[in-house]
Amino acid sequence: MLVISLTNEYPVLKLDLIFRSLNSLSLVQRHNAQRGCFMKGFSRREFLKASGSAIALPLSTSLTLKGCSFDQEMLTIAYGANLSSWDPTTGLSSLNPQIQSFYKAVFDSFIGQSPDRSLRPGILIDWGWNDDRSKIQMTVRRDAFWHDGLPVTADDVVWSLERAGNSVNGNPMHFIWSKITNFSVSGNTVTADVSEYDPTIFKWMVHLTGYILPKHAYTALGADAWEQTPIGSGPYMVDKYEQNNSVLLRAFPQYWGPKPQFETVLIKMIPDAQARVEALEAGKCDLAVGLSFSEFNRVTSKTSWTGNAYPVTDVGLIFLTNKDALMKDRNIRLAMHHAIDKQKLIDELMLGYGRPMDSLQVPGYDAYDPSVGFGRPMDSFQVPLFDAYDPSIKTDFDPYRARNYLSKSGYSKSKPVKLTIQTTQGYRPKDYEMVKMITEMWQEVGIEANIQIHADKEHLRLRARHELAPAAFFNWSNSTGDPFMSTGLAMLSNSPDSTFKSAELDRLIMPLMNEADERKRIRGYQKIDRYIADEGLIIPLVQFFQTVAHSRDIEFTPHSSGEVLPQEIRSL
Numbered sequence: 001m002l003v004i005s006l007t008n009e010y011p012v013l014k015l016d017l018i019f020r021s022l023n024s025l026s027l028v029q030r031h032n033a034q035r036g037c038f039m040k041g042f043s044r045r046e047f048l049k050a051s052g053s054a055i056a057l058p059l060s061t062s063l064t065l066k067g068c069s070f071d072q073e074m075l076t077i078a079y080g081a082n083l084s085s086w087d088p089t090t091g092l093s094s095l096n097p098q099i100q101s102f103y104k105a106v107f108d109s110f111i112g113q114s115p116d117r118s119l120r121p122g123i124l125i126d127w128g129w130n131d132d133r134s135k136i137q138m139t140v141r142r143d144a145f146w147h148d149g150l151p152v153t154a155d156d157v158v159w160s161l162e163r164a165g166n167s168v169n170g171n172p173m174h175f176i177w178s179k180i181t182n183f184s185v186s187g188n189t190v191t192a193d194v195s196e197y198d199p200t201i202f203k204w205m206v207h208l209t210g211y212i213l214p215k216h217a218y219t220a221l222g223a224d225a226w227e228q229t230p231i232g233s234g235p236y237m238v239d240k241y242e243q244n245n246s247v248l249l250r251a252f253p254q255y256w257g258p259k260p261q262f263e264t265v266l267i268k269m270i271p272d273a274q275a276r277v278e279a280l281e282a283g284k285c286d287l288a289v290g291l292s293f294s295e296f297n298r299v300t301s302k303t304s305w306t307g308n309a310y311p312v313t314d315v316g317l318i319f320l321t322n323k324d325a326l327m328k329d330r331n332i333r334l335a336m337h338h339a340i341d342k343q344k345l346i347d348e349l350m351l352g353y354g355r356p357m358d359s360l361q362v363p364g365y366d367a368y369d370p371s372v373g374f375g376r377p378m379d380s381f382q383v384p385l386f387d388a389y390d391p392s393i394k395t396d397f398d399p400y401r402a403r404n405y406l407s408k409s410g411y412s413k414s415k416p417v418k419l420t421i422q423t424t425q426g427y428r429p430k431d432y433e434m435v436k437m438i439t440e441m442w443q444e445v446g447i448e449a450n451i452q453i454h455a456d457k458e459h460l461r462l463r464a465r466h467e468l469a470p471a472a473f474f475n476w477s478n479s480t481g482d483p484f485m486s487t488g489l490a491m492l493s494n495s496p497d498s499t500f501k502s503a504e505l506d507r508l509i510m511p512l513m514n515e516a517d518e519r520k521r522i523r524g525y526q527k528i529d530r531y532i533a534d535e536g537l538i539i540p541l542v543q544f545f546q547t548v549a550h551s552r553d554i555e556f557t558p559h560s561s562g563e564v565l566p567q568e569i570r571s572l
Contacts, residue, residue, distance in 0.1 A: 075262040078276040078285040082244045082269045086230035088211040090170035097562035105566045107232035110205035115559045117481050123212050133197040140188045145254040146214045147237045154190050158183045159215040173209050197514050203480040235260045235567040260567040287550035289564050293351040296547040307549035312562040318539035319472045319499040327470050333536030335405040339445045341397045349430040353545035359529040360486040361389040388483040390526045393533050402445040413446040421449045421471040427456045435473045464496040479561030483525035500537045
């Protein structure tokens with residue numbers, strides 16, 4: 001225990017002098033002291049406010065540091081993603097679960113989502129279809145306020161949805177939002193026509209770009225100024241923002257939902273995974289997201305830290321691009337798939353933190369009832385009906401079979417297939433290493449692959465332009481669990497996310513986009529997933545595990561989406 005006593009002799013003590021007196025403490029202890037663990041019941045903000053640069057304390061006051069492992073009012077989190085924009089409805093950054101964590105701290109989704117992906121009220125407290133599925137109706141809560149103090153209104157909901165549906169505003173899901181037209185408002189109730197029935201409309205209101213923005217503030221500021229002064233209705237307000245560096249959040253006192261435990265949250269953007277580990281061990285953050293599996297095991301074995309490693313809805317996969325003749329050859333595609341020992345990737349590179357995957361559906365991707373009418377009990381929105389995951393779909397590791405497929409097209413180890421595979425490095429744990437091991441497996445059967453490394457943003461840009469290499473490793477996330485948001489978006493030809501363009505796939509997927517019979521819709525996607533596996537149109541590899549290491553003084557709620565939300569982190 002270290003006790004600093006302030007006596008008559010030193011009625012005013014400079015802050016820097018206190019910190020210089022702490023040199024004998026550990027890094028963690030010094031960091032905790034500097035972050036505000038000064039006196040029980042006396043916050044750092046109050047401490048500083050008392051005298052500006054000086055601290056005036058009552059005589060004979062004792063400052064005790066024992067047992068104060070972190071600031072009870074301030075939480076520091078290290079994420080591996082850089083925030084490129086404060087507009088949560090536009091751009092490809094919305095595809096990153098860590099970026100979603102930023103957004104959900106500041107903004108509200110139209111509809112909320114529980115950690116298990118079930119739906120819950122957000123800005124909308126009720127929603128549903130009319131009997132013939134030609135209209136939707138939504139009820140806006142009356143107790144929500146913007147960070148500037150003005151109330152959230154039904155007009156804000158309408159403006160946000162109309163803006164999302166306009167392609168010029170850059171919403172990548174505008175083709176979904178544009179189906180909602182002819183809005184009308186009565187009090188806090190919004191009614192709208194739907195140009196064509198889509199069973200996923202309400203799911204998009206919880207996912208990716210489904211956020212509500214303040215009409216008055218955004219239109220007054222404009223896009224450029226908005227980036228400096230974003231205003232939401234979420235649990236935290238943006239206090240300070242340094243691009244590609246950090247965000248300081250402050251709890252919003254008028255938030256309609258549960259009050260966050262931490263008054264302030266400092267988000268550090270640290271793309272390098274090892275640097276996040278170092279920040280954690282140096283006491284510069286309380287929680288770090290996305291550690292390598294070896295570092296996660298090492299750090300959480302120590303007494304100071306603990307953590308969670310849990311499956312998320314992210315699938316690591318190899319996109320195949322059929323813009324040239326190579327990937328149009330079914331034999332080559334299937335040879336590539338059968339040559340990969342997925343369990344070896346998991347055991348040797350991911351230390352067992354993963355699950356082999358043979359389709360785009362992850363176990364637990366539940367489909368929810370789209371027929372629930374407006375005004376029904378909220379529980380009925382949350383009951384899963386059908387699971388699109390089909391465990392019988394398998395593409396086994398079989399090098400002999402892979403060689404046989406290649407021989408049918410005239411290839412062998414002496415006459416190998418030559419191709420390029422692109423990958424990120426560090427976007428997901430062991431992504432480059434995984435691709436390197438896969439190319440070694442391919443070489444054993446007669447496939448020579450040259451590896452190109454590019455950034456995640458470059459991958460997304462090339463994918464949208466249909467300019468990826470014949471093979472490209474990346475990540476696919478589906479936080480709603482709906483099969484359209486995995487199989488549909490990844491494989492439909494007119495989707496910006498698809499790389500294998502197939503008229504047959506379009507023929508199979510298109511009718512399901514408007515299918516009102518949920519059982520028929522889900523079974524339809526299962527048939528499509530089997531067709532994709534039989535034809536080798538994409539190569540699913542592993543279901544990822546999220547790693548989160550943190551101080552033993554806090555706990556957090558794991559989300560299957562991979563989001564780590566500041567408002568759901570608690571001190572113990």
